[in-house]
Amino acid sequence: MGKHLQWGGILDSLIIPISHRLRKISYLRAIRDTFCLLMPVIIVLTLLHMIGFLLCNPNGPLLGADGLGLGSLLTGGLHDQAYRESAFFAECNRLKNYLEVTNILASLLFALVLTLKLAALWQGEKILALICTVSSYLFLITAFPGNAHELTLYFSVRGFFLALLISTFSTLLFSYLSRLPRLQLTVIPGLPKEMAVTLRFLLPLTFTLLASLMAALSWMSIEESALSLPAVLANVMGENIPQSPVAAVCYEFVRRFLWWLGLNGNSLTCFWNEAFYIPAQLANELNGGHFVFTAEFFDATSVSLLGLAISIWVFASQEKLRKLSSYCFPTLLAAINEPFLFALPIVLNPLLLIPYLLAPMLNVYVGYLAIHWDIVPLFRYTVESCAPVFLQGWLATGDVMGAVLQLVWLSLDIVIYTPFVIIFNLLTQDDDWLEEVNAHEA
Incomplete structure (x- = not known):
């Protein structure tokens, strides 16, 4: 880190060398670069979520009875059950739940950008790697047993973990399989370039999608069971x-x-x-x-x-x-x-x-x-x-x-x-x- 850091002690003998080694790990660098690239988007999505919490939540700090009580004022003095049954309450709830989709969107965007970084790192075909990641997300969302609100809450807690898991698993598997000569199909001459690439890697793509489908179903089955990690802990x-x-x-x-x-x-x-x-x-x-x-x-x-x-x-x-x-x-x-x-x-x-x-x-x-x-x-x-x-x-x-x-x-x-x-x-x-x-x- 420069000549001025040679000041001895644990920082110079342990922390700085470890930091040097960690900064050379290309996988960690890909994650760090993904965060940096998406930072403006993350800020915007978080602010949208905050708007939903502060301005659209009928039970929140601005509109709710336990807060400033503006909801009652805007509905002409409705309170308690009458307020909860009002059209205003239902519309605010709908808007709040709509803005909660930012949890899923932030996770998906992170997984997509990280997939591009990892595909370049592991020498995989980028577009097909993106297809694998998006498909894995759809498999996971489809396998989720709850409603849309529960799904957004699930991603609010596990969003980054799922993005890391899905993009790493699907990109690594596809990149490995696509480098195996026996899984690469012979392409008929004269086909459009894009179609030729897809046909060439059809088997790796198919195996990756099937593995992602089974992994998503297995993951959700474990999450619902007594074998889930929180339950075990x-x-x-x-x-x-x-x-x-x-x-x-x-x-x-x-x-x-x-x-x-x-x-x-x-x-x-x-x-x-x-x-x-x-x-x-x-x-x-x-x-x-x-x-x-x-x-x-x-x-x-x-x-x-x-x-x-x-x-x-x-x-x-x-x-x-x-x-x-x-x-x-x-x-x-x-x-x-x-x-x-x-x-x-x-x-x-x-x-x-x-x-x-x-x-x-x-x-x-x-x-x-x-x-x-x-x-x-x-x-x-x-x-x-x-x-x-x-x-x-x-x-x-x-x-x-x-x-x-x-x-x-x-x-x-x-x-x-x-x-x-x-x-x-x-x-x-x-x-x-x-x-x-x-x-x-x-």
Whole structure:
């Protein structure tokens, strides 16, 4: 990373060499490039989802009776059952559910772009690889047992995981099969080029589609059964261990470390979340549970990157870093962290690994103490993941102290990140660090 990084210790002896090796893995680079290419689209789709949550949700913070109650005002004073039976309520619900399709769309677009990257990497025919990926998605959606609303919720949790799984499986299988000479058909001379390519790889395409169909049916069968990973985890672990502060901190560590690798940590840890923290959330909301660590608790900790943005904006010596921080500030307030992760970049950046892991882990423990000492209420209410920072904490706890907790977290995160930002200033005063980190290593 440059001559100024030779400052010894664990960073120089361990983290930087590992980061160098990881940056040379072409598969991780393909995933990172896909995120970067789709970043504007991801922002737009997330904002559309946020509009559905804030403006179109008849039970949401603006229209619902537990929020500002604008829905009752717009329907001429209708309340309770009369409001829920109104045409206004039904139309808002329809629009909200319609905008939830962004969950599936974001996952599909990611899989398609990643398929193109992987097809180029593994020397597969790009158009036919795309056909395999799209077909796999359709097989999976068709095999899904629930309704359209349940399907969008399913993709909101597993979207990235499914995109990674489907695009990798279908592209790798097709690319491997298409390189086998015995599976390549002899093409009749004189056919159009496009038809000749399809006929040549007809058998690899057929086998890949059949394998994708069987994989989709098998996956959905497992998801519905007691053999699903969340069910197995819940039976083996019970509920006490995941509710311990040590387990919660470890969960947050894994989630953030996956993001540092350039992988969607929320989606890849969804099975643990579904086994323990989503049921805890539902128990708090519906059955008067008293669980500290819930799905909404961990969603609230996403405020940590906002602390880094503020620290960079105040203390960074490079003007380009301050501008980048200010550009990403609105998206971070809207709980959209991906632009900052990949643009700064934080992904595979050894200089930011320690504070990036330390800040959210400390947030988890501080949040545990605040709830354990009854300073902050439990996270009892389910809130859309696209809810803005501070509003999310307020709504999830039903109390302004939830927002105060996020503000405390933010203050701690600024304190944690600031020394590292100052170190950046010392290490990069003669180097164009941002360009160096962003450059692909051979």
